[in-house]
Amino acid sequence: MGDSHKKDIAHALHPYTNLAVHEDQGPLIISKGEGVYVWDDQGNRYLEGLGGLWCVSLGFSEPRLAAAAADQFAALPYSHTFAHRSTEPVIALADKLLEIAPKPMTKAFFLSSGSEAIDAMIRFTWYFNNGRGLPEKKKIISRKRGYHGVTVAGGSLTAIPLMQNDFDLPLDRMIHTDTAGYYRYGRTGESEEEFATRLADNLEQLILSEGPETVAAFVAEPVMGAGGVMTPPATYFKKVQAVLKKYDVLMVADEVICGFGRTGNMWGCQTYDIQPDMVTCAKQLSSGYLPISALMISDKIYDVLKEQSKKHGALGMGYTYGGHPVSCAVALETLKIYEERNIVERVRELAPRFQERLSALSKSSLVGEARGVGLIGALELVADKNTREQYPAELKIGATLAARALNHGLVVRALPGDVIGICPPLIITIGQIDELFDSLTIAVAETEALVKKAA
Missing domain, CATH: 3.90.1150.10 (Aspartate Aminotransferase, domain 1)
Incomplete structure (x- = not known):
């Protein structure tokens, strides 16, 4: 050795x-x-x-990603986006990312990992519903075997036993519904269509049992990654989104693995016809060369966040390395390569x-x-x-x-x-x-x- x-x-x-x-x-x-x-x-x-x-x-x-990093290190190795500050890489990346983002995303909030993006999504969800005068609407539903990071909050949504056992997870407010894996969880004689219907019905019953006034969001990977690369039935997300809309529950797409071409579309949302209220992305955003992630939100979310920040004096949420100029420069070059090639x-x-x-x-x-x-x-x-x-x-x-x-x-x-x-x-x-x-x-x-x- x-x-x-x-x-x-x-x-x-x-x-x-x-x-x-x-x-x-x-x-x-x-x-x-x-x-x-x-x-x-x-x-x-x-x-x-x-x-x-x-x-x-x-x-x-x-080599283009290495060069983008070197050039930005030479020009400006660090700055932040707190208190009205910005940098050209942040501005250019936000503009380019939202140009290709799933509709109706209109704002991008930069962080350093998929876990951080999920954590920000949770905080924004609670902030959003407090701003709407719905202080009880705080529970977030994820799926068994879903992976949504390893922070205390995100790890509570990650419904894989290894990630929760003896860590005292999940926290309250985080609840779990069925896995959309037909091979493993479909019943004998049940078609994929019937399986999708059953899962959507079970989701509705879960929302009703918890109380619709307490359920804030549903988060899902278009294709489950760490939970076993589970591809959903064709009509699964259509049925699920009908339930969410009925009870005013946000649809959050966790695109950390699927985003940027992996499924044969730029986004897994496009592959499975998902209309999200918020989207998380990371990993292939920079081809993994530097740590960066983004939480993208729609105007529906942003308008309430804006009023909340006005009420409190600022949006009290952010990270030292969120929008790091070198990471943003590399991510921007990555998106350019995706487009050119x-x-x-x-x-x-x-x-x-x-x-x-x-x-x-x-x-x-x-x-x-x-x-x-x-x-x-x-x-x-x-x-x-x-x-x-x-x-x-x-x-x-x-x-x-x-x-x-x-x-x-x-x-x-x-x-x-x-x-x-x-x-x-x-x-x-x-x-x-x-x-x-x-x-x-x-x-x-x-x-x-x-x-x-x-x-």
């Missing part, structure tokens, strides 16, 4: 890591990246099949091959469902394809498969429920898609053989 590995074990505290195991095995140290590939400190090359953490859309060596059309051209290779893996006895849209996908691993029975969690079948993939030069992510998440950079080529799935096919076959041998 090298010196860097020993220092990491001694001093670095890693998120989403079994700390006891880490003391024994240490880190995989990533040393450099180029295109869709990264290299570890031993010189081994990996195709990054998750784009880092769902974020590195333009690959690991885009027609990234959405590129995803549409690549998606059929990606989804074809993904679907082919469903032939394995290990794979219950292969699902996805655009350039995001997942394999759900099961013990019995007929009953959809899952493996005991302690067997860690998903983690075993991900480790096998790594041995074959491919990074994928094992998600809760033995789901393998795949989300490569959007610059991936047809040949690299085949390389990705060739390696994944071998990993699936090896894991299948291990399972059969152990049976």
